[in-house]
Amino acid sequence: MRSFLGFLSGLVFGLGLVISGMANPAKVLNFLDLAGAWDPSLAFVMAGAAGVTFIGYRLAWRQSAPVMSETFDVPTSTTLDRPLIAGAAIFGIGWGIGGFCPGPALTALPLLAPGTLVFVPAMLFGLWFGAYAKSLPILSPKGAN
Amino acid sequence: MGPITPTEFTPWLSLGGGILIGLSAVMVMALFGRIAGISGIARGALSVLLPSEGVSQDRGWRVAFVLGLLAAPLAMLLVGAPVEQTVSGNLFGMMIAGLLVGVGTAIGSGCTSGHGVCGLARLSPRSAVAVVTFMVAAAATVFILRHVLGGA
Numbered sequence: 513m514r515s516f517l518g519f520l521s522g523l524v525f526g527l528g529l530v531i532s533g534m535a536n537p538a539k540v541l542n543f544l545d546l547a548g549a550w551d552p553s554l555a556f557v558m559a560g561a562a563g564v565t566f567i568g569y570r571l572a573w574r575q576s577a578p579v580m581s582e583t584f585d586v587p588t589s590t591t592l593d594r595p596l597i598a599g600a601a602i603f604g605i606g607w608g609i610g611g612f613c614p615g616p617a618l619t620a621l622p623l624l625a626p627g628t629l630v631f632v633p634a635m636l637f638g639l640w641f642g643a644y645a646k647s648l649p650i651l652s653p654k655g656a657n
Numbered sequence: 658m659g660p661i662t663p664t665e666f667t668p669w670l671s672l673g674g675g676i677l678i679g680l681s682a683v684m685v686m687a688l689f690g691r692i693a694g695i696s697g698i699a700r701g702a703l704s705v706l707l708p709s710e711g712v713s714q715d716r717g718w719r720v721a722f723v724l725g726l727l728a729a730p731l732a733m734l735l736v737g738a739p740v741e742q743t744v745s746g747n748l749f750g751m752m753i754a755g756l757l758v759g760v761g762t763a764i765g766s767g768c769t770s771g772h773g774v775c776g777l778a779r780l781s782p783r784s785a786v787a788v789v790t791f792m793v794a795a796a797a798t799v800f801i802l803r804h805v806l807g808g809a
Binding site for chain 1 (some may be wrong): 658661662663664665666667668669670671672673674675676677678679680681682683684685686687688689690691693695696700703704707709710712715717718719720721722723724725726727728729730731732733740741742743744745746747748750751752753754755756757758759760761762763764765766768769770773774775777778779781782783786787788790791792793794795796797798799801802803804807
């Protein structure tokens, strides 16, 4: 049941990405191109997604616990540290080059575009390597853990 | 990177797709009590193959979630719905882009979904700063590639 519900959640997310245009790098790059062929569509994706989530989270949190887990596990940190800013900047540069963020890249994989087939393994390696790099002292926030 | 492909402004489809993304994020919270951050979910699913630092042991639903993501475009094609996509054919560029996206989201603890959708919905100041940072970095990168180097 957990697996089925996990699959269903992923399917709904993926359908949202494809229908909204978020899974099309051309659309993403045109959204980011304020000085050129600007396509504002993706602002509507973010507004729809964040709006529904804002309301839905507050309904979900009225329950004492999630349906399939014992507790709600939500990030509690509020510190603005170096890894947060540096990581977001590095991610943004990669997003601006390829037009893919992680969800759309994964959902585009079965369409087998050569660019996607190169992007996804590189991203997975980057995720693994980034987690390792984060554990190094230079990126560890002072006093954390 | 590569030729610029014009796209149509699609406010309604984009809003509808965004609502589905939001529904999924709410499902993940109501069912599993977690943030629907794809970089984190992918890292959790990946740890089945490749052990990694600080990854939750609760992998089953994350693997299933990724399979659901992969099934989405196939489901669309199966019912004859259009799946429009133009991916750059510059493979070296796409490899660099993939690396930066992976490393950046791992170090920055989130991507467009975790910080963007879920973080903003939680009114998290960390996520707000991350979203502004990656949006500015991405727009600046596109500006440089298209209008400074590309001459478009």
